[in-house]
Amino acid sequence: MATILVVSEIRNGQLKKVNFETYTAARQLAEQLNGNVVALLMGDQVTGIQNIPGKYGIARVVLVEDTRLAQYSADAYAAVAAEVARQVQADFVWMPATAMGKDLMPRIATLLQTTTAQDVVQFRVEDGTVVYTRPMFAGKVLADIAIASTPQTATLRPKAFPIEEKAVDASVETLQVSIPEPKAVVEEITTSGGGKLDVTEADIVVSGGRGMKGPENWHLLEELAELLGGATGASRAVVDAGWRPHGEQVGQTGKTVSPTLYIAVGISGAIQHLAGMLSSKYIVAINKDPDAPIFKVADYGIVGDALEILPKFIEEVKKMKAEG
Amino acid sequence: MNIAVCMKQTPDTEAQIKIATDGKQIESSGVKWVINPYDEFAIEEALRLTEKHGGEVTLISLGPASTEKTIREGLAMGAHKAIRIEAPANPSDPQVVGAALAEVLKEGNYDVILFGKQAIDDDHAQVPAIVATRLGIPAVSVVVKLEITDGNGTALREIEGGHEKVRFPLPAVISAQRGLNEPRYRSLKGIMAAKKKPIDVRQVNLETDQLTVVKLNYPPEKQPGRIVGEGPEAVPELVRLLHEEAKVI
Numbered sequence: 001m002a003t004i005l006v007v008s009e010i011r012n013g014q015l016k017k018v019n020f021e022t023y024t025a026a027r028q029l030a031e032q033l034n035g036n037v038v039a040l041l042m043g044d045q046v047t048g049i050q051n052i053p054g055k056y057g058i059a060r061v062v063l064v065e066d067t068r069l070a071q072y073s074a075d076a077y078a079a080v081a082a083e084v085a086r087q088v089q090a091d092f093v094w095m096p097a098t099a100m101g102k103d104l105m106p107r108i109a110t111l112l113q114t115t116t117a118q119d120v121v122q123f124r125v126e127d128g129t130v131v132y133t134r135p136m137f138a139g140k141v142l143a144d145i146a147i148a149s150t151p152q153t154a155t156l157r158p159k160a161f162p163i164e165e166k167a168v169d170a171s172v173e174t175l176q177v178s179i180p181e182p183k184a185v186v187e188e189i190t191t192s193g194g195g196k197l198d199v200t201e202a203d204i205v206v207s208g209g210r211g212m213k214g215p216e217n218w219h220l221l222e223e224l225a226e227l228l229g230g231a232t233g234a235s236r237a238v239v240d241a242g243w244r245p246h247g248e249q250v251g252q253t254g255k256t257v258s259p260t261l262y263i264a265v266g267i268s269g270a271i272q273h274l275a276g277m278l279s280s281k282y283i284v285a286i287n288k289d290p291d292a293p294i295f296k297v298a299d300y301g302i303v304g305d306a307l308e309i310l311p312k313f314i315e316e317v318k319k320m321k322a323e324g
Numbered sequence: 325m326n327i328a329v330c331m332k333q334t335p336d337t338e339a340q341i342k343i344a345t346d347g348k349q350i351e352s353s354g355v356k357w358v359i360n361p362y363d364e365f366a367i368e369e370a371l372r373l374t375e376k377h378g379g380e381v382t383l384i385s386l387g388p389a390s391t392e393k394t395i396r397e398g399l400a401m402g403a404h405k406a407i408r409i410e411a412p413a414n415p416s417d418p419q420v421v422g423a424a425l426a427e428v429l430k431e432g433n434y435d436v437i438l439f440g441k442q443a444i445d446d447d448h449a450q451v452p453a454i455v456a457t458r459l460g461i462p463a464v465s466v467v468v469k470l471e472i473t474d475g476n477g478t479a480l481r482e483i484e485g486g487h488e489k490v491r492f493p494l495p496a497v498i499s500a501q502r503g504l505n506e507p508r509y510r511s512l513k514g515i516m517a518a519k520k521k522p523i524d525v526r527q528v529n530l531e532t533d534q535l536t537v538v539k540l541n542y543p544p545e546k547q548p549g550r551i552v553g554e555g556p557e558a559v560p561e562l563v564r565l566l567h568e569e570a571k572v573i
Contacts, residue, residue, distance in 0.1 A: 074463065075462060098484060100483070102449050102450075106422075106450035106453040107457045109450075110422070110457040111457065114419075115418065116448075119449075134447075135543075140341040141540050142541045143537050144539045145416075145535055145538060146538050147535050183462035183493065184463065185490065186490050187490065188489045189486060189489075190487050196485065197485070198485035228573055246502065246503040252337055253337075271338065282572050297546050297549075298549045300549055300550065301552065302551070302553060302555070302558045303554045304556065305555075308555065309556050309559060312556035312559040313562075315559075316560050319563075320567055
């Protein structure tokens with residue numbers, strides 16, 4: 001019987017929503033392999049969230065609590081997760097492909113003398129083995145890969161897998177694990193832009209390019225994003241020009257996003273930008289050049305001046321919301 | 325200060341990627357090869373550190389002899405010497421790459437080992453963490469700001485919605501994110517000097533790939549969309565479509 005260990009990402013004592021995508025995917029794999037899923041919660045105080053994995057079909061929860069785990073430390077977290085993987089005899093170790101997950105899982109794999117499928121967007125079971133699909137060349141190619149070593153470790157791309165609730169009774173146990181003194185220590189965490197939603201975590205992204213003419217016009221995008229409950233993004237050109245911070249950049253040398261809706265305003269659609277947002281479910285393009293490459297990938301487009309269209313867009317969204 | 329930068333030759337970001345007939349690799353003919361863009365930030369940071377603290381920058385790269393042309397570009401930026409670890413091709417398993425690099429890095433007594441955060445061909449984003457774990461030293465990934473003082477460092481690491489400020493002892497591994505610095509251009513003088521800088525070739529026993537490519541596929545073709553209209557007059561229809569047809573707002 002296959003055991004899948006899911007390492008959960010906990011920030012500020014809370015389970016991030018992205019964990020539920022991995023819980024769901026792991027549960028689905030367990031069903032196909034007649035296996036079971038174990039969720040690992042590690043931190044300085046995790047008893048308060050121990051009942052959450054059970055909502056997503058995870059029947060076994062393992063806690064490791066220690067003050068040394070209060071903040072993310074790659075070497076300490078990796079040692080704990082690897083030890084838990086050994087203790088539960090995990091055949092698979094999965095985690096969301098967040099900043100933490102992508103940093104942590106290769107270390108866990110090294111400690112367990114195995115390897116990692118990083119940033120997986122799909123998986124399937126073929127002849128009893130798992131085939132993982134992951135993007136390469138900035139998404140220009142999707143690679144089907146296999147892992148021969150055990151346990152198989154993987155990180156799952158945020159928003160690539162759905163969340164499905166399935167309430168089960170979960171057993172909760174605390175494991176004693178030796179925890180090394182962290183070498184690299186997080187001294188503080190700063191949030192950019194007063195805790196604004198990060199572009200990789202939003203379901204709706206409103207993104208601006210040079211067609212916005214200047215940073216002073218960004219309030220239009222911010223207002224639209226706020227009305228839609230989304231985050232703002234930016235093209236490389238406007239980040240290079242200093243109009244927007246690098247943390248908002250979407251594209252090959254910025255962030256990869258997979259929101260439900262991506263609205264590209266005044267963005268021409270260079271290959272490197274597309275690499276960062278092509279997997280969005282719906283793409284809207286607003287650009288005054290009808291030949292802009294962005295229109296080739298947009299589901300819906302409007303040809304025109306961004307600065308004239310945005311105020312109308314804001315007005316219409318307000319109307320739509322008022323009408324319920 | 326003894327600094328190593330691990331660099332890789334990758335296709336240019338503009339490159340049209342074609343899957344080869346065997347379905348397991350890409351066509352390499354006609355590809356323009358460059359220093360992996362993220363590695364340029366790593367090389368630049370290393371040069372700034374040695375300019376400030378003294379010492380040397382050694383480039384380390386895994387690959388066949390044809391990659392030496394790109395290694396020379398790193399030397400032309402100002403790195404002092406290079407080591408090429410012989411490998412017939414790019415291993416599909418990042419653990420194999422990490423093991424080979426760690427074996428060579430172990431002997432070098434480096435204070436700081438820099439990487440780009442990921443290679444833009446396989447996008448694994450694993451090798452820096454793998455190397456640090458194998459060497460038993462701390463690593464900070466996706467770094468946008470780095471400060472090194474006597475035997476210690478602090479780094480600003482990009483995470484969702486903000487940054488972590490991380491403190492660590494040396495030696496340490498750092499992987500560079502865009503924004504860490506502005507990489508310098510290769511001057512003609514640098515290009516000429518690079519011709520005389522040594523590229524040492526090392527042989528290591530490469531481990532067997534445990535991660536292998538079964539098949540490469542192109543992503544599904546996006547269905548063509550439609551232009552709803554021109555100018556602000558088209559907005560009400562767009563909003564209606566998003567609300568009633570796509571049901572996303």
